[in-house]
Amino acid sequence: MENQSIIRNIVNIKTPPAQPGFLGPDHTARAVVYGEFEHSDPFILLMDDFLDKKDDEPVGGPHPHAGFETVSLLLEGEIGDEEHTMKQGDFQMMTAGSGIVHTETIEGRSRMRLLQMWLNLPKADRWTAPRVQDLTFKNAPVTEKEGVKTVLYSGSFAGLRSPVKNYVPLIVADIRLQPGARLSESLLASYNAFLYVIAGGVRVGDEEKALEINQIGWLNKGAVGETSELIVVAGAEGARVVLYAGEPQHDPIVSHGPFISDHQEEIKELYSDFRHGKMRHVSTLTAGQRFNY
Template sequence: MTIKRKAAWVYAPPSHPGFLGNGHIARPVIQSDYEHSDPFIILMDDMLDKKDDEPAGGPHPHAGFETVTLLLEGTLGDGPEAMTAGDFEMMTAGKGVVHTEVITKKEKFRLLQLWLNLPKKDRHALPRVQRMKGSHAPTRTVDGAAIRLYSGSFAGLSSPIKNYTPVIIATITLAPGATLTEAIPANFNSFLYVLDGDVRVGNESNVKTDEVAWLDLYDDESASQLEVTAGPQGAQFVLYGGLPQKHEIVSHGPFIADSLDEIKQLYADFRHGKMEHILEVAEDHKFAY
């Protein structure tokens, strides 16, 4: 018997001024404790309309998890690492890495950045970075639904992105009144974030623009389906689904670890220059798709 997933919790995350100063609005999409959002730690929706040339941001470290960035609008960065709307990046911080996010000019963009937990056995993995152009992401259009898959397998598509933690990330656009019905693992903790329009999840909850809907979650690998239907104006949303890792984590500043002692060691490693910059990792740990 196939389980039909339901929306167990729907809410509208609040927006507040972001750390980049004037023109930065930040919206924490995940509003629950980690034990309920596992394997997702943080998801921020950052909207920036920077109208001056004062530098903002800078180099900083991460360790113990992966940052997953999806640029929704605008451009970000310069040179070969520059991102344009629809581009995707997954950076495995692992044992510890430094990366630089500096905005030196007028810039306007919107991006989603996720902190994704690593399996305990991979907590200290060697840093790596994977980048995918939006135009290279696997896509499928069927019955008024356009799917662009960035990670995992979904709707008959498979992404080349390498995963430590099994995770599905896709953007989905529905024509007015269109319905999408696709399989999704019952034991994947999953949610929708609606960017535009509204969708009905199953035959019940209606989820509007800027709202989040977490699906009910099961402990086994039973077959399950996600059914979403767009309202009269159509809809666009991002789907996240990941396999819970079911172990406790310790979070402090830019680090995730399994104990407070490990957190202290990470700070010491950073202070003593033991963390390499992401641009300096070995070539066989840089992937472009």
């Protein structure tokens, strides 16, 4: 019996508003995915942060995370410190796991746009040892055909495979389409998936539903074992979209501040560990916990 295949169509469109960010008046943030984990699993949160900093005061600082992974794609500018700097087009996956402290500092005047995802860890891997994986733009797998350029940061897609290791099966792809260009690629039907439009506009699926700049379009999905086809056609100005697709884990979570856990009691323990200095800073990770691609 042949595997069933479905066409991915948009079932939900949202236009997240730009709101004041926590880094001051030069910071705006869009909550692209927020507060809908029951439907967005394994994606807990996606923030689109834009900073156009016009003074020399440093912003940011050290803060803890535990129980999940941060998945960061830098669309513009630079972020980091002397230990490690991300540049435009670079990607980082930080497995917070049992707990880690990291520092995101912006020194001086800066213009930066960052997409940062909080990705759920499978219950069995919730408290795994922390690790950081960095994939530079120049080393990311890329394919270009018929007016469509795809840069793959995680998973397998469009004939490409990323070197990044995953606890949760995850695809992150930055897709640029020339005016009128058409992308048609297969995707596992069980993956929860959405498109976020960075520039221009597209039409998606055989329903050709329109998706415009700064909109997120959630896609329908099928059963485990089925395949699906993602069809995206650019409008007259061309387009740039980021595809996120991941395998749902079906584990309920508790979220509080910078921590994700299975039970409320564990949140208290994580705060206690942080206060008592039991969480190591990312700069102290061993070579076996740092991966550069």
